[in-house]
Amino acid sequence: MFSFFKKKPPVPPPAITPEMPETLAPPASMPAAASAQTAVLPPVAVTEPAPAPARKSWIDKLKTGLRKTGASIATVFTGTQIDDALYEDLETALLMADTGVKATEHLLQDLKRRVKDSKTTDPAAVKGLLVASLTELLAPLQKSLVIGRFKPTVIMVAGVNGAGKTTSIGKLTRHLAASQASVLLAAADTFRAAAREQLGVWADRSAVDIISQDGGDPAAVAFDAVSAGKARGRDVVLVDTAGRLPTQLHLMQELLKIKRVIQKAGPAQDTAGRSAGADDKEAAVLATPPHEVLLVIDGNTGQNALTQVKAFDDALGLTGLIVTKLDGTAKGGVLAAIARERPVPVYFIGVGEKLEDLETFNAREFAQALLS
Secondary structure (H helix, E strand, O other), rough: OOOOOOOOOOOOOOOOOOOOOOOOOOOOOOOOOOOOOOOOOOEEEEOOOOOHHHHHHHHHHHHHHHHHHHHHHHHHOOOOOOOHHHHHHHHHHHHHOOOOOOHOOOOOOHHHHHHHHHHHHHHHHHHHHHHHOOOOHHHHOOOOOOOOOOOOOHHHHHEEEOOOOHHHHHHHHHHHHHHHOEEEEEEEOOOHHHHHHHHHHHHHHHOOEEEEOOOOHHHHHHHHHHHEEEEEEEOEEEEOOOOOOOOHHHHHHHHHHHOOOOOOOOEEEOOOOOOOOOHHHHHHHOOOOOEEEEEEEEEEHHHHHHHHHHHHHHHOOOOOEEEOOOOOOOOOOOHHHHHHOOOEEEEEEEEEHHHHHHHEEOHHHHHHHOOO
């Protein structure tokens, strides 16, 4: 399970994270439909890793999912000398791992510098230097998803069909609810009936409310949900949207419409104490929902994932990513390409369908798993 949440002193900028319970089930005292709340949820930084045994188990799953990539790269360092042939083989292996041309060139140049500076002569030792280089490249992607500064914190989630968007929303909902955060779901994917049903199942499991309409306008559903979140005193409003390809321009425009309509709901309450009135334009902009725009990408799609990140970022202004399905045929190197060409933070990565198979992203852990 996650255990992401850890309490910290409420010093601005706050980052208070309540400890997760040991059970996966929601607390017995949690009502099926939470009533309006007046208490303010302290800002929560989703940063705390799982307990050591659980985290190790999860890392082992990640290594297994990325084994194909790790094996192909590991063979490069089985030779007896560090020469041009080694770097050429490594270049091929990195490209095959979907790291992309720009990231591959960066890693090779940085690796050669590290080899020269460390005076390394053993090819096996070069692998450790590559881990350090990849960790440094991925470091800008390691960032926490913070909720609680605004009440409600509005999170809009997008992605192509089949990426695992609705499932990821469900997992986040379950853990937020179990950590005593009051959550309201918006079933704004009105094009696919199964999406509403799927989200409804997660709402029932987590004992949270859901706003949905049968065949209604997605933007209207999102607006109603944000308004209801304010009226009911919810801590978080999670807005599910219809899956679409970035090449479907009319549907991308629909996504942008949803974001614009959500913005019309007006600024959320700033729990950090900053004014969101007309006298403080910066605070008003920060408080205007959606506060987070997340994209869910399938780790199996390789360079297509980078294309999706660029397209959705250009259209919506992404604040974070969730990378799923790294337990399949994923090569994983696409995160290096994202870090080099469009460094949108990666909040979570997933290695399976279970609740505990979605975890916070750690650059060094990922680099070690990718090159194990």
